Amino acid sequence: MCSVLPLPAPARRGAGVTEFQEEHAKRAAGKLANAPNCVPSMNDSPQGLVCPTPIQRYEHVLLAHGGGGRLMHRLLQEIFLPAFDNPALAARHDGACLDLGGQRWAVTTDAYVVRPLFFPGGDIGTLAVNGTVNDLAMCGARPVALAAAFVLEEGLPVATLQRVVESMRAAAAAVGVPLVTGDTKVVDRGRADGLYITTTGIGRVTVDREISPAQVRPGDRILLSGDIGRHGMAIMATREGLAFETTLTSDCAPLVEPVFRLLDGGIQVRCLRDLTRGGLASALVEIAETTRLDLLVDEAAVPVSEEVQGACEILGLDPLHVANEGRFIAIVAASDAARALTLLREAAPELPAAVIGEVRGPGEGRVTLRSRIGAPRILDMFSGEQLPRIC
Numbered sequence: 001m002c003s004v005l006p007l008p009a010p011a012r013r014g015a016g017v018t019e020f021q022e023e024h025a026k027r028a029a030g031k032l033a034n035a036p037n038c039v040p041s042m043n044d045s046p047q048g049l050v051c052p053t054p055i056q057r058y059e060h061v062l063l064a065h066g067g068g069g070r071l072m073h074r075l076l077q078e079i080f081l082p083a084f085d086n087p088a089l090a091a092r093h094d095g096a097c098l099d100l101g102g103q104r105w106a107v108t109t110d111a112y113v114v115r116p117l118f119f120p121g122g123d124i125g126t127l128a129v130n131g132t133v134n135d136l137a138m139c140g141a142r143p144v145a146l147a148a149a150f151v152l153e154e155g156l157p158v159a160t161l162q163r164v165v166e167s168m169r170a171a172a173a174a175v176g177v178p179l180v181t182g183d184t185k186v187v188d189r190g191r192a193d194g195l196y197i198t199t200t201g202i203g204r205v206t207v208d209r210e211i212s213p214a215q216v217r218p219g220d221r222i223l224l225s226g227d228i229g230r231h232g233m234a235i236m237a238t239r240e241g242l243a244f245e246t247t248l249t250s251d252c253a254p255l256v257e258p259v260f261r262l263l264d265g266g267i268q269v270r271c272l273r274d275l276t277r278g279g280l281a282s283a284l285v286e287i288a289e290t291t292r293l294d295l296l297v298d299e300a301a302v303p304v305s306e307e308v309q310g311a312c313e314i315l316g317l318d319p320l321h322v323a324n325e326g327r328f329i330a331i332v333a334a335s336d337a338a339r340a341l342t343l344l345r346e347a348a349p350e351l352p353a354a355v356i357g358e359v360r361g362p363g364e365g366r367v368t369l370r371s372r373i374g375a376p377r378i379l380d381m382f383s384g385e386q387l388p389r390i391c
Contacts, residue, residue: 061075095107095108095136095201095203097141103204104205106136109132109198109199110128111198112128112198112199117193119238120250121230122250124164125163128168128199131199133146133175133201134255135201136203136256137254137255137259137260139205139272140207140269142204142260143177143201143202143203145178145201146179147199148179148198148200149184150182150196151192152187152195153190154186171254175254177201207263211269212271213271216291217333218360218362220331220333220358221355221357222297222330222355223337223340224302224353224354225327225328225329225351226251226303227305227327228280228304228320228322228324229305230251230308230326231324231390232323232324233307233312233317233322234248236315237311242311246307250325251324259328259330262340262344265339267343268333269330269331269332269340272328272329273286273287273329274324274327275324275329276325276390279324280321281367281379281380284329285379288367292363292364293359293360293365294359295357297379298356299369299371301354303354308322320379323391325391337355341354366378367379367380
């Protein structure tokens with residue numbers, strides 16, 4: 001165990017010190033010596049502390065709480081799920097499937113706060129439409145209608161709003177779904193980063209079987225629809241002004257066509273999950289922990305483009321944790337894996353769809369990654385996100 005040396009008193013907030021850093025500095029200085037995560041030193045060092053476990057609870061919301069990682073999941077489990085507990089919410093799917101009037105419908109809602117508003121491969125408008133129809137597709141539903149609410153900041157150029165609205169119109173037309181209602185609010189200058197969008201989608205479930213983590217079985221195969229990490233790296237390069245030899249372009253795209261290639265083709269699809277905040281790693285861990293089954297993933301089988309891999313290596317990031325907005329995983333019966341892979345490649349010939357792993361179990365709900373050199377390691381999700389405000 002490693003003793004923690006005392007640190008000087010933390011600088012005032014606003015001087016480059018985050019709440020996370022301030023909290024840890026206090027712990028290291030012994031100001032929180034009675035907190036559960038502060039463990040007495042085994043060698044009776046004068047500091048009296050050893051390396052603490054990561055902080056799990058905060059008195060204030062951090063950006064990390066919206067990053068798709070452990071902190072966000074804890075927020076859901078401790079605040080939202082107990083307050084609104086019901087069977088549809090407890091399913092923990094990308095949307096809720098409801099039986100109404102003898103038909104099954106899916107509904108989903110999402111908010112988009114991406115910065116910057118425009119990036120290579122898309123903008124906040126295309127992101128809002130595609131992200132919502134993709135969540136419906138993960139429920140096995142074809143989109144029927146969209147609703148949108150716009151929070152506009154005073155001073156936003158009207159030309160910018162027109163450009164975003166046109167992007168939304170084009171994205172909705174591409175998947176044949178109308179935007180049927182909405183709302184607009186304006187807030188004070190400096191309160192909304194220009195523009196926020198919330199969208200709600202309704203879709204008709206067209207399959208006669210449940211598609212959810214509860215249907216996953218030992219022996220199933222895990223398929224990935226294409227290469228990962230494009231969206232997160234495109235946002236980072238644009239936001240931070242990073243210049244690479246090639247332009248990193250977001251993978252933002254609708255997933256209705258490839259998903260229904262699988263469903264209409266009779267593939268035994270157990271579970272679908274689109275990869276957004278937290279990347280491939282978070283999606284896999286969510287499924288493993290929900291099902292209490294173990295997942296084995298082959299790192300060498302996970303497609304990553306040379307551009308994304310190179311950028312991640314330069315910046316010290318792991319592509320498995322980088323956000324996506326046009327990729328999904330499908331867990332299918334082992335007997336259908338080869339045919340499912342063929343259908344995915346037919347739907348998007350330009351993408352390197354692949355079988356990346358299998359379901360083991362019963363187990364402890366863990367994801368094991370077999371590295372490129374053959375060594376196993378546990379794959380977990382981050383506490384927060386490598387880059388916040390990604391969608």
